[in-house]
Amino acid sequence: METKVSETKKFMYINRHAPHGTVYAHEGLEVVLIGAAFEQDVCMAFIGDGVFQLKQDQDTTEAGMKNFSPAYRALGDYEVNKLYVERESLEERGLSEDDLMPLTWEDEDEDWAEKPSIRVVSRAELSDLLEEQDVILNF
Amino acid sequence: MKFSVMVNEGPYTHQASDTAYQFTRAALAAGHEIFRVFFYHDGVNNGTRMTAPPQDDRNIVNRWSELAAAHELDLVVCVAAAQRRGIVDADEAKRNGKDGDNIAPGFRISGLGQLIEAGIQSDRLLVFGD
Amino acid sequence: MLHTVNKSPFEASSLKTCLSLAREGSDVLLIEDGVYGGLAGSAHAAMVEDAIKSVKVYALGPDLKARGLAEDRLISGIEVVDYEGFVELACANDKVQSWL
Numbered sequence: 354m355e356t357k358v359s360e361t362k363k364f365m366y367i368n369r370h371a372p373h374g375t376v377y378a379h380e381g382l383e384v385v386l387i388g389a390a391f392e393q394d395v396c397m398a399f400i401g402d403g404v405f406q407l408k409q410d411q412d413t414t415e416a417g418m419k420n421f422s423p424a425y426r427a428l429g430d431y432e433v434n435k436l437y438v439e440r441e442s443l444e445e446r447g448l449s450e451d452d453l454m455p456l457t458w459e460d461e462d463e464d465w466a467e468k469p470s471i472r473v474v475s476r477a478e479l480s481d482l483l484e485e486q487d488v489i490l491n492f
Numbered sequence: 493m494k495f496s497v498m499v500n501e502g503p504y505t506h507q508a509s510d511t512a513y514q515f516t517r518a519a520l521a522a523g524h525e526i527f528r529v530f531f532y533h534d535g536v537n538n539g540t541r542m543t544a545p546p547q548d549d550r551n552i553v554n555r556w557s558e559l560a561a562a563h564e565l566d567l568v569v570c571v572a573a574a575q576r577r578g579i580v581d582a583d584e585a586k587r588n589g590k591d592g593d594n595i596a597p598g599f600r601i602s603g604l605g606q607l608i609e610a611g612i613q614s615d616r617l618l619v620f621g622d
Numbered sequence: 623m624l625h626t627v628n629k630s631p632f633e634a635s636s637l638k639t640c641l642s643l644a645r646e647g648s649d650v651l652l653i654e655d656g657v658y659g660g661l662a663g664s665a666h667a668a669m670v671e672d673a674i675k676s677v678k679v680y681a682l683g684p685d686l687k688a689r690g691l692a693e694d695r696l697i698s699g700i701e702v703v704d705y706e707g708f709v710e711l712a713c714a715n716d717k718v719q720s721w722l
Binding site: 493495500507508511514515517518519521522524616617618619620621622 | 626628653654655684704705706708709710712713717718720722
Binding site: 360362364376377380383384387388390391393488489490491 | 498500532533572573603604605607608609611612617619621
């Protein structure tokens with residue numbers, strides 16, 4: 354059986370938990386950032402309460418917890434620039450795309466033009482995206 | 493088939509570690525290979541040798557250690573999650589100025605890269621958690 | 623794809639999310655507390671009965687037994703498998719998605 358030495362797989366990290374109430378959002382993000390070094394084809398999906406992870410203006414000072422939300426801004430630099438947010442999940446929660454952090458990446462193929470990383474997709478589109486993946490991790 | 497398994501919750505509080513163990517055992521019995529079992533989030537708590545559960549209940553930590561010994565399994569506890577939760581081997585104890593270590597036999601502490609590698613190298617990666 | 627659901631539909635929305643995203647022809651395996659989603663006559667039974675038209679639903683036998691649920695309490699069409707069957711399902715599908 355042929356073994357590929359350097360194989361690129363499609364990784365999807367699915368995020369369904371809100372931030373701060375549990376550790377999954379924070380530690381999940383750490384996996385994505387560290388995993389970026391492996392140069393796989395990576396994307397993230399935010400479904401259900403996971404969409405709250407991308408909410409702007411998070412301030413954890415009084416709660417006395419780590420505010421890890423700035424770390425999402427680093428994703429673009431790590432070439433993680435496909436952040437799929439489920440439209441139905443936003444709507445159910447009374448959120449719009451304007452409530453989310455303006456996360457961007459720089460496309461070197463287009464003269465480093467700054468582009469949005471967040472892509473709001475429908476449930477049906479997300480279902481298709483799931484099928485395309487090789488490895489799916491859930492946080 | 494080459495499997496890797498991810499365990500996201502600690503022993504007893506959730507069934508995740510139990511199900512992961514039973515799946516791993518069944519896969520081995522069917523002749524499959526287990527590339528790695530990776531413990532993350534509270535799953536790192538499966539790697540402490542300090543548990544002393546009641547005699548009439550399963551010993552989750554020992555079960556993993558014994559399975560690892562019998563099948564030369566690679567049980568990896570994530571270093572970042574372990575540091576947060578106090579799962580320590582001798583090196584980590586020294587590095588962080590702790591007065592003891594508690595890692596169980598058959599487990600080793602390593603980085604998140606081991607999880608990504610498992611995803612790349614395995615045919616199937618299964619996640620057990622809450 | 624093999625989908626696994628480990629939470630009761632009375633506790634969490636993961637079964638609903640799973641069924642709304644699972645494509646036709648997928649396999650869905652109820653494990654741990656997820657097996658409660660397979661109970662006939664429950665408030666969630668209609669959702670599962672509807673899903674069975676397009677996906678194949680399984681329940682993990684050891685988890686049913688642990689919870690005192692006899693197989694004849696399940697929605698018609700749900701197949702019971704053991705851990706060996708779980709492994710086979712994982713092999714037969716190209717990947718596994720765990721709806722935690």
